[in-house]
Amino acid sequence: MTAPAIRTVTVPDHDLLQALQPAPEGITLAVWDFKSAPDGADLQDVEMAVLPYMDRGDLTEPLQSAPSLKLVQTQSTGYEGVPQMAGEGVAVCSAAGVHAAATAEMAVGLAIASLRGIDVAVLNQREGVWKPARFKGLADRRVLLLGVGGIGEEIARRLDAFEVELTRVGSTARSDERGHVHSSDDLVELAARHDVLIIITPLSDSTRGLVGREVLAALPDGALVINVARGPVVDSDALTAEVVSGRLHAAVDVFDPEPIPAGHPLWTAKNAIITPHNGGNTGAFWPRIVRLLRRQLEALAEGREPENLVVRGAWGDGRTDG
Secondary structure: OOOOOOOEEEEOOHHHHHHOOOOOOOOEEEEOOOOOOOEOOOHHHOOEEEOOOOOOOOOHHHHHOOOOOOEEEOOOOOOOOHHHHHOOOOEEEOOOOOOHHHHHHHHHHHHHHHHOOHHHHHHHHHHOOOOOOOOOOOOOOEEEEEOOOHHHHHHHHHHHHHOOEEEEEEOOOEEEOOEEEEEHHHHHHHHOOOOEEEEOOOOOOOOOOOEOHHHHHHOOOOOEEEEOOOHHHEOHHHHHHHHHOOOOEEEEOOOOOOOOOOOOHHHHOOOEEEOOOOOOOOOOHHHHHHHHHHHHHHHHHOOOOOOOEEEOHHHOOOEOOO
């Protein structure tokens, strides 16, 4: 299949525009914040649009008003809702890999913070209280990792250093260089034998609500649930009930809904740690997203297929495994 010609590309802000200069020969860069007309190009000429990183909202109307649009690039690993906003026939690329290290850091950091009682120590510090205690720790814990994609692999690599007993779960059972991957059909049975559940599976129709009441109820008393994936993968009401009751611990970087509403009982639960969807939002983000976008522009200028096509559009029918 002949690669589609893409020559006019927009980015959502002037900082990104400057970072990507000089553009490869044949590529015109412009700024489109989706609130006003593109700056530096006509809307009718826009063939690729890079979306904002955070709080992008519903961009259906502006995206579908660009008649020549062929490709949408996210700055996030997740791309839920983007194909629908972009419209039929428009390809979508994710930023897979850009956030892997940072999100893996967050997952392991939340595990250590909860299992070593760092959250408790911070609260005691504010009260001027010196209160030694023995916490579980991460070493020798039985960890159930739900998600074996790029970020899941980075989490697994980091857990190697902590001497845990790791079990991995994917959409289907299979084997890879690390060993066996269990099917998500086994999740309830596996949950009963693990102390920590780390969730990093993508959000899709098949994973929405995957960690529901049955899975959570199967976890042993005192188990820790860590979600660095997407909020709707977990049944929020069921998780809140288990945490508020004191039976489970939680460390969540994502939730459904976001932000967590004021007055929500999870805010005051002593056995919960909440971070505001900061998983990939570190100093590593900027240089990595710039490098990815430069590679994408170079590929397009040379007529090659861009990286991370999750909806192929003009590059072929159907979706990748994303």
